[in-house]
Amino acid sequence: MFGFIMKSIDHRQIFRLILRSFKRLFLLELSKSNQLKLFTKKSIFYCLFFFIITATFAQSIVDEDANPYKLFQSSPNANERLQFFLKTENRYSQSSPFEWKKTLEDYLKQAEIAKDSTAIFQYKLMQSQVLYDLGEFSKSVALSNNLYQKNKDIPLEQKKILLELLDNSYENLKLYRKQTEVRKEKKELGLTDNITFYDIYSNLGIPDKAMEEYIQEVSKTLDPKDFYGNAVYNNNIGVYLWLDKNPPTAITKFKSAESFINLYLNSVVDIKTENELTKGNLLKGIIIGNIGKCYADLKKFDDAVFYLKKSLQIIDEYRMGANSSDLIENTLYLAECQLQVNELESAKKLLERDFKFLDAENQLKRNKLFAAYYDKMADFANASFYYKKNIRLRDSIALNEREIIGQQLEALVQSELENSKALYLESKENLERKSDELAAMDSKISTVYISLIFTLLGFSGLVYAYLRSIKVQRIIVKQKHIIEASLVEKDSLLKEIHHRVKNNLQMVSSLLSLQTKNTRSKAAIEALEEGKSRVKAMALIHQKLYQNDDLSVIEMQGYIESLVNSIQSVYKKGGHKINITIDAEGVELDIDRAIPFGLILNELVSNSFKYGFPNADDEGKIYIHIRKIDKGGFFEYTDDGIGLPDDMEERTGSSMGIRLMNRLVNQLQSTLNIDKLDKGVRFWFNFK
Template identity: 25%
Template sequence: MFRFGIFKTALSIVLLFASVCHATVEKDSIRNAYGSKNAIDKVLFYEKLDLNTKRSYQDFFYTSFPRLSQDPLIQNSKKNDIRYRFALAEVYNIKGDEINAINVLKSIRNDKEYKLSDTEYMNLLVALQKSYLNLNLYSNVFQINSEIGTLRKKGVYFPLWSYNIKSQLYARLYLYEKAIRQLKSEIRDLERYVQNDPLIIPSAYNDLGFYYSLNDNIDSSFYYYKRSLQLSERYLKKSQPEAYNRLTGTVKGNMAVLYCKRNDYKTAIPLLQEDISVNSGNKDDNLGSATSRILLSECYSRLQQYDRAKTVLLDVEQFLPHISQPATLVYFYKTKAELLKALKQTDRAYAYYKKAFRLNDSINKQNQSRLLGGNEILYHLEQQDDLIAQQQTAIQHKQKYILQIILSALMIITLFAFIYMINSRKKQLKIQKMNAEISAKNKVIKESLSEKETLLREIHHRVNNNLQMISGILALQQMYNTDDSIRLILQEGQARIQSIALIHKALYHSDNFARVSFESYLNELVTAIQKTYQNEAKTIHCIVDAGQIELNINTAIPLSLIINEIITNSFKHAFKNRSEGRINIRLSKLNDHYKLSISDNGIGLPDHFDPTNLHSIGFDLIMGLTKQLDGELTWQNQNGTQINITFNEITTQS
């Protein structure tokens, strides 16, 4: 969980934007060409650069571009000024200075001296949407997406390389099924454009394969990665060989990740080596070069080729000073620690584990700050909008006052007709105002519900992350403790925490935050217990049957702990001196209550078994949680052990 979670976060930055694979230019030639031109020609020169080159020179343009605002060639031409401000907003966006980017774009939209064409307004909305997405202001993203949809219905051209903003938004909210459906719809739209870039469709299928991998659908992910390679071979290999090499290298690196998830490290290694070979020609992609090498080192470690793993990690260290993504550094520290642990260098391994956990904790704190900061940013942006609205309202009031004077003069001539018109006008304005107020309130309610849903999903996600961190700390304590009894206690505590964490994971992946689908949850819980207690000498089969039963979180958590204790006891005690066994877990609903039945074909319970005299934490926990569920516990020996618990669903938090 920890290993691929970190790698997924670090690599997603590369994968979602791997579509832009155009060639870069020597740095000195770019600076010299830019410096030799006048102000407006510098803007035109910047516009013609491909996105990859703009990203490579982001610091240079971020420093030099704002100085052009004082140039007379730009100040004295409104058309040049608007063109310059569009380019300046992109410079801020690429650098990550989203506040300045938004302010520049809003200044263009509010400029009354220049009327934007539909195409220019579409480009402005797309740029605003990107900045709001990077600030996690999702309600603003949805609002702008609605305006973009209106323009597209009118036939206004939509920038092709902005096709996946909405699917990215769903992915960031962990709604991977929606992200996949949205991206498929976006690909269908792209295929309608005969003038599309031959690079964009293969890149989109790469993104689709990546979303399936996030959703743990490995077979579909492989299918779309291979589809991306087929289209690249057909359309890119001859026309754009450098873009072809970069995209296929990236796709094969992504496929290597899937093979690693299947523990097929031998197959993953040549794919990663090809990806690294392609990346070696791109000196600006330090993040992609580092992440591919870290995974390659991990593959060698899994195959116990420790010398090769060590050599690759040493190569990674040259990229670390140039990487600003902390998740990649966490992944590096974790991989280094696991290699040192395998080499029996325990103290050094522990030091790198500590670095990884500290940095990971720092990332969580930064994410919380960013979430809170996003609300503060939204507040300041709304303040600016309110100030502009107040100024426009003042102008409207002044115009209305002048109009009232004129109407008063005309009233003398057409008194009766005017009174009729005024009364009709007042009624119409009142109705319009009431409609506007209702619409505004409905909009606020919808935005509030959307924000609360996002925050609730984020809460479950953070609870799961914190529980996983506690589980990791217990694992560290277990690794450095030599007392077998204490190690057993830590292992059992880790398993109990894991059973609760899986509940929160199921909730933040679900569209329904109130109830947990227990069949999928039990399958995941049983898999986790099997990984902990299964060994090569024994084969224990677990059969789960929970039908379509869903339980609220107040019932799910104590029930998950009961199931964890019973299955763990079966793995530990039921199959002594046996090479295989079977455990059946069945959850069913009987009228107004539920029945949990767990049985195994093991050695059975001892004669005169009485859990009240055991002084066992596990059975004490089972009996206490059964009582909390207002349930009844029974057991019997019948070709093994069978434990039955009938219980009621808890409707309120006690």
């Protein structure tokens, strides 16, 4: 049972639970220990315990932690690879996205050679996502657009993936007009109920309007028990406040978001998948980084350095792609804070990090920080170089950026007006439809009034007939109560009979036990014990009957489990090392068939314990199987013990157990079959 639980729970989750439990235990002992020596001894003990547990689980994690890249390659076909790719968010945890990109190119060439159009589409879809993760947004847009335009008949789920890629890529490319067109397409396909613009307003430098629309759209659907959703909500509100130059209030929202994400990650009620943990920890890193950026804006550089370092550590560990805007932005913020507190070399190392893709804004900031670093180092030639580089870069993008933002705002306002107009027309159509429905209802009401008059006349006749029927119904109800009371009484009497039969059989078993104590002959004792076991098997039938609501049948799965437990308590040797599997779910038998079955099983299980596994430390398996087939059923019993002796056929006539089982099987109108296996023995028969 413990093994099953261990397999069903992620080892990382178990390990984290142990860490949290150990921490609470350690703090509890610290509060209890008034004497330093006592605390030191207990601390050493818990440290040793923690080391052992850590080593054990670390080994199991290493053994069982599969490489997503290798699992992807081992998938048998393009469809399986696509499904694995889409559901594995932490796919770059052990292999870089460049490796994934190269592998997908190889698979795509093979699909093109085989002229497998479905596989070609699926590999190109994955390529689009990898290009986006690498920060190659233009290439991702080009490939995604081409796939979407040339494959109109693809499933809706795959259309959704392509449109989400286009939406996110256009956002990173600051092509908000294109982004609004994608969102219109998603609404037309029914992938979203409404077109939202709050994130676009934020990117265009209007955070107050973005926050207003975001709160209006999201707050009404937020579930207080959804810790992850609340963390996202509070973090987004904090971002809008920060962009609106209000860092103190933003910090409050970010810390609320941090509390919610900690509740989500530390919850021991819901066991989370590796993807959910990765997603949660990445959000935590982003939230902590946002707190650090607020402290940096407030000139609290020591606090900012603490939070930004912590954020980079988490994002570096859990980021799902090679390119991460949060990683780049937090790195530049941390470098700026370290320059402020004169940690110059640490700042330089951060600025020299190899970011594959930097947008113009971040490039300007990095050049500015390099110039500030060289100013502090009195290297004015290099400082001047970076200042001039920034001037050229800023001049080249300033005019173009202003024109683009103006065009984007115009397009956004136009899209919002179109969206509002569409909502107005939809509301107008709904009102007209309601008006037509009301007119039709008025016409129906007139018809109903006329019908009601005739109905009342007919109803008055029905009332008379109803009153006449009440007297008859009362008589029927009274008779029904009498019959039900009689049935309940009979059920009670029948249960009492079964109870008394069970008690009498238990008394017989007790008498046999007393006789065993007064008998010295080993053979007689064994015979008495076997008789007692058979009596218990029959007593258990009557016990199950009077405990059931249905007195006509016995549920065999529960009965067999109880019978086997009873036999195991007698044969204590090896009882915990023999694995017994019972497969009789849903099979019910009446008492005439259940009693022979109970006695047959009693003989078979007892023989397995006595002869199949003669040594106390033997390990083995017993399999009991009953199923219904057509108008009868099938019974099978196997064990992998030492098997039957070679002269078993000669002993059959003298063996009490075999003769008893043959007679019992005859009562079931069948014949007992015995098969010798390479390891063990198999008994089986069909019954009616």
